[in-house]
Amino acid sequence: MLAPAGDADAMRAAVRAGADAVYFGLTGFNARARATNFDARELESTMRFLHAHGVRGYVTLNTLVFEDELPIVERAIRACAEGGVDAVIVQDLGVAKMVRAIAPSLHLHASTQMTCTDAGSASFAASLGASRIILARELSLTEIAAIRASAPELELEVFVHGALCIAYSGQCLTSEALGGRSANRGACAQACRLPYDLVVDGVVRDLGDRAHLLSPEDLEASSLVPELMKLGITSLKIEGRLKGPDYVGAATTLYRRAISAAMGTQEGDLDETRRDALQAYSRGSGPGFLAGVDHQRLVDARGCDHRGLHVGTLAQVQRERGRVWLVMRDLEAPIARGDGLLIEGARAGEGEVGGRVWDVDGDRVWLGPDVDASAACVGHRVFKTSDPAREKAVLTRLEREPHRIALDLRIAGMLGEAPILEARTERGQTARVTCDAPLAHADKHPLDEARLREQLGRLGDTPFSLRALDVDLPSAAHLPISSLNRARRALTDALSTANHAAHATTSITANDLVRAASVPDRAPPRLGREDAALFVLCRTLEQANAALDAGADGITLDFLELTGTGEAVRALRARGTPFHLTLAPPRIRKPGEEKIEKFLRSLAPDALLVRGLGALLEAQSASDGIERIGDFSLNVTNRVAAGEVLGRGLAAFTPSFDLDAQQLVGLLGSVDSDGRSLAPFAEVVLHHPMPLFHMEHCVIAALLSEGSDYKTCGRPCEKHQISLRDRAGIDHPVEADVGCRNTVFHAKAQSGADLVSRLRERGVQRFRIELVRERASDVHRLVRAYRALIEGRTSAKDTLRELRTEGGYGVVKGTLRVLQ
Numbered sequence: 001m002l003a004p005a006g007d008a009d010a011m012r013a014a015v016r017a018g019a020d021a022v023y024f025g026l027t028g029f030n031a032r033a034r035a036t037n038f039d040a041r042e043l044e045s046t047m048r049f050l051h052a053h054g055v056r057g058y059v060t061l062n063t064l065v066f067e068d069e070l071p072i073v074e075r076a077i078r079a080c081a082e083g084g085v086d087a088v089i090v091q092d093l094g095v096a097k098m099v100r101a102i103a104p105s106l107h108l109h110a111s112t113q114m115t116c117t118d119a120g121s122a123s124f125a126a127s128l129g130a131s132r133i134i135l136a137r138e139l140s141l142t143e144i145a146a147i148r149a150s151a152p153e154l155e156l157e158v159f160v161h162g163a164l165c166i167a168y169s170g171q172c173l174t175s176e177a178l179g180g181r182s183a184n185r186g187a188c189a190q191a192c193r194l195p196y197d198l199v200v201d202g203v204v205r206d207l208g209d210r211a212h213l214l215s216p217e218d219l220e221a222s223s224l225v226p227e228l229m230k231l232g233i234t235s236l237k238i239e240g241r242l243k244g245p246d247y248v249g250a251a252t253t254l255y256r257r258a259i260s261a262a263m264g265t266q267e268g269d270l271d272e273t274r275r276d277a278l279q280a281y282s283r284g285s286g287p288g289f290l291a292g293v294d295h296q297r298l299v300d301a302r303g304c305d306h307r308g309l310h311v312g313t314l315a316q317v318q319r320e321r322g323r324v325w326l327v328m329r330d331l332e333a334p335i336a337r338g339d340g341l342l343i344e345g346a347r348a349g350e351g352e353v354g355g356r357v358w359d360v361d362g363d364r365v366w367l368g369p370d371v372d373a374s375a376a377c378v379g380h381r382v383f384k385t386s387d388p389a390r391e392k393a394v395l396t397r398l399e400r401e402p403h404r405i406a407l408d409l410r411i412a413g414m415l416g417e418a419p420i421l422e423a424r425t426e427r428g429q430t431a432r433v434t435c436d437a438p439l440a441h442a443d444k445h446p447l448d449e450a451r452l453r454e455q456l457g458r459l460g461d462t463p464f465s466l467r468a469l470d471v472d473l474p475s476a477a478h479l480p481i482s483s484l485n486r487a488r489r490a491l492t493d494a495l496s497t498a499n500h501a502a503h504a505t506t507s508i509t510a511n512d513l514v515r516a517a518s519v520p521d522r523a524p525p526r527l528g529r530e531d532a533a534l535f536v537l538c539r540t541l542e543q544a545n546a547a548l549d550a551g552a553d554g555i556t557l558d559f560l561e562l563t564g565t566g567e568a569v570r571a572l573r574a575r576g577t578p579f580h581l582t583l584a585p586p587r588i589r590k591p592g593e594e595k596i597e598k599f600l601r602s603l604a605p606d607a608l609l610v611r612g613l614g615a616l617l618e619a620q621s622a623s624d625g626i627e628r629i630g631d632f633s634l635n636v637t638n639r640v641a642a643g644e645v646l647g648r649g650l651a652a653f654t655p656s657f658d659l660d661a662q663q664l665v666g667l668l669g670s671v672d673s674d675g676r677s678l679a680p681f682a683e684v685v686l687h688h689p690m691p692l693f694h695m696e697h698c699v700i701a702a703l704l705s706e707g708s709d710y711k712t713c714g715r716p717c718e719k720h721q722i723s724l725r726d727r728a729g730i731d732h733p734v735e736a737d738v739g740c741r742n743t744v745f746h747a748k749a750q751s752g753a754d755l756v757s758r759l760r761e762r763g764v765q766r767f768r769i770e771l772v773r774e775r776a777s778d779v780h781r782l783v784r785a786y787r788a789l790i791e792g793r794t795s796a797k798d799t800l801r802e803l804r805t806e807g808g809y810g811v812v813k814g815t816l817r818v819l820q
Contacts, residue, residue, distance in 0.1 A: 001018065001019055001020045001021070001235075001236055001238075001252065001255050001256055001259060002019065002020065002021045002022070002023060002058070002157065002235045002236065002237045002238065003017070003019035003021070003022050003023075003238050003248055003251070003252045004022070004023060004024070004162075004238055004239060004240040004241040004243070004248060005022045005023070005024040005241065005248065006024070006025075006037065006240075006241040006242055006243065007037075007038075008038075008046075009244070009245040010241075010243065010244060010245045010248040011024065011046075011049075011050075012245065013245035013246075013248045013249035013252070013395075013398055014055075014248050014249070014252050015049075015050065015053045015055050015402075015463075016249065016398040016399070016402035016403060017248070017249045017250075017252035017253045017256060017398055017402075017403055018252060018253065018256035018403030019055055019252050019256075020055065020056065020235075020427060021055060021056035021057065021058060021086070021235070022050060022055055022056070022057055022058070023057075023058040023059070023060055023089060023237075023241075024037070024038050024046075024057070024058075024059065024060065024241065025037045025038065025059070025060040025186075025241065026038055026039070026040050026043070026059060026060075026061075026076055026079075027039060027040070040075075040076060040079040040083075043059075043079055043080065043082075043083035043085065044082070044083040044084065046083070047083050047084040047085060047086075047500060048084070048497075048500055051084065051496065051497065051498075051499045051500040052463070052496040052497070052500075053405075053463040053496075054405045054425055054427045054429055054463055054464075054495070054499070056086040056087070056499070057085055057086055058085070058086060058087045058088065058089055058109060059076075059080050059085050059087075059088050059089070060088075060089045060111070060241075061073065061076060061077070061080075061088050061089065061090050061091075061092075061095055061099075062089045062090060062091045062111035062113050063091060063092070063113075063184060063185050063186050064091060064092050064182075064184045064185060064635055064637045064656065064658050065092045065094065065095055065637060065638055066637055066638060066659070066663050067514070067637075067638045067639060067663070067666060067667055067670070068666075069638075070094070070098070070510035070511075070513070070514060070638060070640065071509070071510045071511065073095055073098060073510065074098060074102060074509060074510040077095075077098060077099055077102050077103055077106070077505075078102065078103070078505055080103070080106060080503075081102070081103035081106050081502060081503035081504070081505050082502050082503075082505070083502070084500045084501055084502050084503070085106065085503075086107060086499075087106070087107035087108065087109050087131070087132070088106060088107070088108060088109070089109045089110075089111045089134065090108060090109070090110065090111055090114075090130075091111040091113035091114055091170060091184070091635070092635070092637065092638070092641060093128065093634075093635075093636070093640075093641040093644045093645065094513075094517075094637075094638045094639070094640030094641035094642075094644065095640075096108060096110075096125075096128040096129060096130065097128065097513060097640050097641075097644055098510060098513055098640065099129070100128070100129040101506065101508045101513060102505055102506055102508055103503045103504070103505050103506075104504075104506070105503045105504060106503045107131045107132070108128070108129050108130045108131060109130060109131065109132040109133075109134060109157070110122075110125035110126075110128070110130040110132070110133045110134060111134055111169075111170075112134045112135065112136055112137060112159070112169045112170070113169045113170035113184065114134075114170060114613060115136055115168055115169065115170040115171055115588070115612065115613070115633075116133050116134070116135055116136060116613065117135070117136045117138065117139060117143075117168075117588055117589060117590050117612070117614075118147060118589050118590055118591050118593070118594075118612075118614050119146070119147045119150035119151045119591065119614070120589070120594070120612075120613070120614025120615070120617050120618060121589075121612055121613035121614040121617070122135075122147055122151050122154055122156070123151055123154070123614075123617055124613040124614060124616055124617040125613065126151075126153075126154055127617065128644075131155060132154075132155035132156070132157055132234060132235065133154055133155065133156055133157065134157040134158075134159075134237065135147070135156055135157065135158055136168060136169065137159050137164060137165070137169065137219070137288060137289060138168060138289045138588075138696040139158075139289060139290075139590070140289055140290060140291065140292045140293070141224065141227055141228070141231065141290055141291070141292075142292070143590055143591050144156070144158065144228075144231055144233070144290075145231055146591035146592070147591060148231050148232055148233075150591070152232075155234040155235070156232075156233050156234055156235075157233070157234060157235035157236075157237055158228060158233050158235070158236060158237065158290075159219060159237045159238075159239055159288075160219065160220075160221040160222070160224070160225070160228070160236045160237065160238065160255060160290075161218075161219055161220055161221065161222070161237075161238045161239065161240075161251050161254070161255065161277070162218060162219055162238055162239025162240045162251070163218055163219070163239050163240070163283070164216040164217070164218060164219050164288055164298075165192065165216075166192040166214045166215070166216050166299075166693060166695050166697060167192065167692075167693040167694055167695045168587075168588060168694050168695065168696070170184065170635060171587065171588075171633055171694045172184075172188075172692070172693060172694070173657055173690055173691060173692055174189070174191040174192070174692040174693055174744075175187060175188050175189035175190075175191060176657065176658065176690070177690040177692055177746050177750075178191050178692070178726075178746075182658050184635065184656075184658050185658065191214075191692075192214040192215055192216075192693065193212060193214075193215045193304035193305070194212070194214075194304075194726065194727065195211035195212055195213075195304075195347075195348040195727065196211065196212075196213045196214065196724040196725060196726060197211075197724070197725040198213060198699075198703050198722070198723075198724065198725075199722065199723040199724070199725050199731050200704070200720050200721075200722060201720050201721055202721075204725065205703070205704075207301070207347075207703060208347070209302055209345075209346050209347045210300075210301035210302060210347070210703075211301065211302075211347045211348040212299075212300075212301050212302065212303060212304040212348070213299065213301050213699055213702075213703065213724065214299065214693065214695075214697075214699065214724075214744075215283070215299060215301065215303070215304040216283075216288075216298050216299050216697065217283055217284035217285055217286050217288075217297075217298060217299070217300060218281075218282050218283045218284065218285045218286075219239070219285070219286070219287070219288040219290075220274070220277070220278065220282070220285035220286065220287070221287050221288065221290050222254050222255060222258040222270070222274055222277075223258075223287070224287060224290055224291070225255065225258040225259060225261075225262050226262040229259070229262050236255055236259070238251045238252065238255065240281070243280070243281055245395065246280050246391045246394055246395060247277075247280035247281045249394055249395060249398045250273075250276040250277040250279070250280045250394045251277045251280070253268075253273055253276070253277075253394070253397075253398075253403075254270075254273045254274055254276070254277040256403060257270055257273050258270060275309060275390075276390060276393075276394050278308065278309055279308050279309050279384065279386075279387050279390050279391070280391065280394070281306050281308075282306065282307060282308055282309070283303060283304065283305065283306060283307060284300055284303070284307065286298070289696060292709075293696065293708065293709045293740075294708040294709070295697060295698050295699075295701045295702040295707070295708055295709065295713070296702060296706065296707075296708050297708070298697050298702075299697060299699075299702060302344065303344070303349070306385060307342060307383040307385060308340070308342075308383050308384050308385040308386065308387070309332075309333065309383065309384045309387075310332065310381055310382070310383055310384075311328075311331060311332050311333045311335060311341075311382055311383065311384045312328040312329060312330050312331040312332060312381075312382045313328065313329050313330050313379065313380070313381060313382060314326055314327070314328065314329075314343050314376055314377065314378050314379065314380055314381075314382055315327045315328060315329035315378065315379075316378060317373065317374060317376055317378060318364065319374070323359075323366050324366070324367075324372070324373045324374050325361070325364040325365070325366055326341075326343065326353075326364060326365050326366070326367070326373055326376060326382075327363060327364040328363050328364065328365070328382060329363070331363065333384065335357060335360055335365055335384065336357065336360065336387075336389065337357050337358065337359065337360060338356060338357060338388050338389075339356070339357045339384055339386060339387055339388070340354065340355070340356055340357075340384065340385035340386030340387075341354060341355065341356075341357055341365065341367065341382060341383070341384060341385065342354040342382070342383045342385050343373070343376045343377060343380055343381075343382050344377065344380040344381045344382070344383070345377055345380070346377060351375055351376070351377055353367070353371065353372075353373045353375070353376040353377075354367075354371075354385065355367040355368060355370070355371040355373075356368065356386075402463070404459075404463055404464055404465035405425045405426055405427060405463050405464050405465070406425065406426040406464075406465060406467040407423055407424075407425050407426075407459070407464040407465060407466055407467055407495075408423065408424050408425075408426075408467050408468040408469075408470075409421065409422065409423050409456055409466065409468070409469050409470070409491075410422045410423075410469075410470040410471075410472065411452065411456075411469075411470075411471055411472070411473065412471075412472035412473065413435075413439050413472075413473055413477075414439065414474065415438075415439050415440065415441060415474050415477060416438050416439065416440075417438055417439060418434050418435045418436065418437060418438050418439070419434075419435050419439055419473065419479065420432060420433070420434050420435075421433050421434075421435065421456075421487045421488070421491055423491050423495060425464065425495065426467070429495050429498045429499055430495075430498065431491050431494035431495045431498055432491075432494075433487050433490045433491045433494060434487075435479060435483050435484065435486075435487045436483050436486060436487070437479060437480050437483035439473065439474065439477045439478065439479055440477070440478045440479070441476055441477070441478065442476045442477060442478035443478075445478070446475065446476045446477055446478060447471075447473060447477050447478060447479055448471075449469060449471050452469060452471060452484075453466065453469050455481060455484050455485065455488070456469065456484070456488055458485075458488070459488075459492065462492045462496075464492060464495070513640050514638075514639050514640060514670075515672060515673045516643075516672075516673070517639045517640045517642065517643030517644075517672065518643060518672040518673065518674065518676070519643075519646070519672055519674075519676040519677070519678060519680075519681060520646050520647065520681070524651075524652070524680035524681055524765065525607075525627055525629075525651035525652050525681075525766070527553065527580075527765055527766070531790070531791060532760060532764065532765045532766070532767060532790050532791075533553040533554060533580070533765060533766055533767070534551070534552055534553050534554075534767050534768075534769070534783065534786060534787055534790060535552065535553060535554040535555070535556055535580070535582065535683065535766065535767070535768045535769070536552045536554070536555055536556070536768070536769045536770075536771065536779070536783060537555075537556040537558050537584065537688075537768060537769065537770040537771060538555055538556065538557060538558070538771055538779075539558055539559060539560060539735075539771060539772060539773075540559075541564065541567075541568045541571060541572075542775075542776050543771050543774060543776065543779050544557065544568065544572055545572070545575075545776070546776035546777075546779035546780055546783075547769075547779050547783050548572070548575065548577065548579055549780065550779065550780045550782075550783035550784050550787070551783055551784065551787045552579070552769075552783050552787075553579065553580060554579055554580030554581065554582060554606075555572065555579060555580070555581055555582070556581075556582040556583070556584055556609060556768070557569070557581070557582070557583050557584065558584035558609075560586075560735050560736060560737040560738065560743075561718075561736070561737065561738055562596065562599075562737075562738040563738075565583070565600070565603065566603055569581065569583075569603045569605070580606050580607070581605045581606050581607070582605060582606065582607040582608065582609055582627075582629060583600040583603060583605040583607075583608055583609070584608075584609040584611070584631075585597050585600055585608070585609065585611060585615070586611070586737045586738055586739055586741065587611045587612065587631075587633050587694055587737075587741075587743075588612065588694070588696075588739065588741055589611075589612050589614055589615065590739070593739065594614075596738065597615060601624060601626060604626075605626060606626070606627060607626060607627035607628065607629050607651065608626055608627070608628055608629070609629050609630075609631050610628045610629065610630045610631060610634070610650060611631045611633045611634070612633065612634075613634075615628075616628075616630065616634065616645060616648050616650070617648070619648055619649040619650060620648045620649040621649075622649060627651040627652075628649060628650050628651060629650065629651060629652050629653070629654070629683055630645050630646075630650045630652065630653035630654060631654050632654045632655070632656055632657050632685065634653065634654075634656075635656045635658070636653055636654075636655055636656050637655070637656045637658055637659055637663070637667075638667065639667060639670055639672075639678065642655075642667070642678050642681075643672075646678075646681055650681075651681075652681050652682060652683045652766055653681065653682060653683070654682070654683050654684070654685060654768070655667060655668070655682060655684065657685070657690065661752070661754070661755055664684070664755065664759075665755065665758050665759065665762065668682050668684075668759065668762050668763075668764055669762040677762060677763055679759070679762045679763035679764045679765075680763050680764070680765055682764055682766065683766035683767070683768055684752065684755075684759060684764055684766065684767055684768065685752070685767075685768045685769075685770060686751065686752045686753065686755075686756065686767045686768060686769060686786055687749055687750070687751050687752070687753075687769045687770065687782060687786060688749060688750060688768075688769070688770035689733070689745040689746045689747070689748065689749045689750070689770070689772045690745065690746040690750055691743050691744075691745055691746075692732065692743075692744045692745060692746055693742070693743065693744040694741065694742075694743050695741060695742050695743075695744075696741055697742065698710075698713070698717075698736060698740050698741070698742050699722070699724070699734060699742055700713075700716050700717045700720075700722050700734065700736055700742065701713035701716065701717075701740070704716035704720065704722075709740070710740045713740075717735075717736040717740075721733075721773075722734040723747075724744060730747045730748070731747055732744050732745060732746060732747045733745045733747065733772055733773055735772070745772045751800065751803065753786070753789055753796040753799045753800050753803075754796045754800070756789050756790060756796060757796065760790070760792075767786065767790060769782055769783065769786060781802075781803070782803070785799050785802050785803055786799070
């Protein structure tokens with residue numbers, strides 16, 4: 001049972017509530033930059049505290065890392081090793097390589113940010129040295145079971161509680177495109193929680209009070225703990241490093257008790273414990289994707305923030321003696337003075353009323369003189385956002401009745417010898433001490449089991465409680481109680497330090513690894529021309545024909561539905577003009593979906609786009625003569641990661657969109673120890689509408705049908721063109737792929753025209769344009785403009801003027817600049 005800790009108070013709450021392990025971040029390089037986090041200088045004392053309580057500590061280094069930051073990450077890895085950290089959680093492939101090289105015995109856990117969705121991706125992470133895989137939150141129990149069956153040797157970790165991201169972790173670029181900050185760098189802007197309009201075939205669809213179309217309910221899967229245990233899941237994980245000790249304590253207690261109940265040793269009322277956890281923080285709750293896809297359930301769309309527990313419905317608003325009373329009906333729980341209440345409003349929270357309860361009179365409440373509740377929406381739901389009495393009870397229970405670790409003891413010895421006291425905890429800690437006095441013959445009051453249990457069970461302020469006691473002593477033995485007490489204290493002291501040890505580190509440095517990240521000892525991929533080549537990613541046959549007519553050297557077919565891919569390949573080949581053909585599979589691959597790539601290979605393309613770690617693992621052993629090109633979704637932001645993916649058999653890779661212009665040029669211009677650069681092996685995306693959200697949830701099915709999945713939705717995606725309109729009035733296209741996963745694209749394209757000359761100087765030979773809904777005339781204009789720019793026949797300034805755009809590549813530094 002793995003609990004979050006954003007600060008020391010939350011960590012103490014997790015420990016006292018019974019967490020087996022706690023995960024926390026250091027300042028910098030973790031996916032919760034807004035949490036208080038922990039200072040690396042205090043890491044050893046933090047780990048000693050955890051280990052003294054039999055709790056493991058995992059440090060999150062789960063962000064993408066840029067080249068110039070690698071020495072800082074090296075110092076963080078060394079601090080983790082020296083501080084006795086039990087494992088580090090990592091997203092960046094380069095950082096994973098660094099951990100293994102610098103601290104070989106430090107456990108490595110593959111973050112959910114690695115987007116492990118099938119056995120292949122999990123096995124790839126294991127090949128990097130990961131001992132545990134934190135699976136994507138979009139997997140169902142059935143899919144998890146398939147991964148478990150295909151990779152039985154791997155430790156698997158599953159999220160069971162807390163906030164859900166609407167997009168696949170590690171694949172969300174929305175914060176960059178809309179807010180100039182990166183979710184892959186721990187600075188998510190929460191754009192999924194904002195209100196949007198649904199635009200159907202160019203017309204705004206009236207959805208009533210539903211506005212938060214991408215804001216999912218929170219995950220609460222305590223009822224599924226028995227099934228997860230049957231699947232052999234190693235670790236159940238709670239999200240919430242931005243939450244306080246009341247949330248951490250309540251959620252940890254819930255899953256500690258759920259595990260105990262599944263093992264037949266239930267502690268406390270599980271339903272009431274669940275209410276404690278949901279009262280602490282909830283946007284509404286359910287099993288997420290663990291119970292399978294249900295597009296009608298996941299996103300309620302009527303709220304985006306904490307609401308707590310639903311308690312009833314507003315029946316009437318009464319005005320009496322200067323007070324506005326809110327009359328409730330269908331109350332599911334009592335309401336007391338001091339409770340926080342929220343009466344749901346209309347669309348996007350308009351008319352929402354909330355505040356502290358000042359007075360209660362039967363089934364009606366008054367929110368005090370400072371809250372104007374006269375316009376509260378009658379007939380709408382009422383939520384208890386805060387319950388001070390419940391919150392106090394949770395924290396008081398943690399303080400007075402902390403979870404204790406079951407301890408099994410054995411005492412053995414012979415007369416005339418000092419007996420030996422041995423211990424083993426339920427978490428596997430062991431210790432052994434020898435008493436400081438010999439056993440003597442007892443004339444009276446011999447040491448029987450009852451007396452030994454009384455003395456050895458006095459564990460006081462320790463985190464232990466005596467469970468089993470095995471006595472192997474002569475029947476009439478005596479030992480001074482003082483000696484027994486000293487042995488007990490020595491034993492618990494030994495247990496408290498049993499699991500704490502620093503990890504040895506090597507002399508290898510980050511700079512060593514950068515220099516060792518060599519370019520493959522092979523020629524760069526063939527281009528079909530001596531000059532730089534221009535590839536165009538197309539989503540329709542019309543776009544592909546237009547791109548070739550305009551002078552594109554290669555086409556990447558990314559038919560989101562896959563329908564017509566075979567016919568399109570045959571039609572393009574029938575043109576008779578040589579060109580390079582790449583086929584793109586979906587960005588996500590779940591168990592059973594490997595057949596899609598098998599189908600694409602059967603079409604005999606020149607190359608396949610590699611978009612996930614499972615396909616990257618397979619690229620290493622591919623012998624079909626088809627090139628593999630790594631896509632941006634592999635998240636390569638530094639030379640160590642680039643060396644890793646190229647070493648897995650890729651002909652070329654696409655740098656991550658997290659890189660800004662300076663970082664991109666620097667990465668591709670750097671050279672290895674033999675003086676070779678990455679530039680000839682890079683395919684740089686010059687122009688594209690940024691893919692914002694990539695998600696398992698189908699907003700199209702959710703809002704244009706009553707179906708829960710592809711079997712029952714009626715496929716409205718095939719009948720309508722869908723967009724989401726943001727608060728600025730911009731319509732962002734929504735497209736569904738063959739797996740019914742949605743991608744929301746930015747409405748306006750991003751251009752890297754300003755970078756072309758610098759990239760060409762450094763040896764970049766492959767450039768890509770990506771299309772979404774562009775017409776043939778748009779494609780002609782784009783391809784001709786960028787073709788002329790790459791060949792040096794026009795300037796970036798003139799190209800940008802022609803395309804009516806501002807220059808700019810990345811969004812990590814500065815503002816995203818897009819086509820107007």
